[in-house]
Amino acid sequence: MSETIIERCAARGLRMTEQRRTVAAVLEQANDHPDVEILHARASAIDPRISLATVYRTVKLFEEAGILEKLEFGDGRARYEDAEREHHDHLIDLQSGAVIEFVDDEIEALQDRIAERLGYELKGHRLELYGIPRKRSRS
Structure with a gap:
């Protein structure tokens, strides 16, 4: 951009x-x-x-x-x-409301394969994941 x-x-x-x-x-x-x-x-x-x-x-x-x-x-x-930022997906922390941007090559490739298998050429997508932080065990 x-x-x-x-x-x-x-x-x-x-x-x-x-x-x-x-x-x-x-x-x-x-x-x-x-x-x-x-x-x-x-x-x-x-x-x-x-x-x-x-x-x-x-x-x-x-x-x-x-x-x-x-x-x-x-x-x-x-x-x-x-609107012209580099492509990324979002993980939303349901406890804090924080929005974490990420890019994952495996997810991108999987989406392309799914679209191809269904007979489509993928032109874009939006992925939002929602979660809460995992509790870390105390050692």
């Missing part, structure tokens, strides 16, 4: 206000899967004039333009990540 979120917004003809630029910059720096409230907290730390409503509208605009991907992990919170 070579272009920034702001560059992709410009390429899609989106009007970029200073507040939208701030939200885009916050998203660009995110290494997690923030929801709108977290994005608002981060953006308002940079520009206190940014309202929660502005962040909601900006995220919706970016999602509709294919710049952001909306993720829903069953906890009632929509989270977001850059």
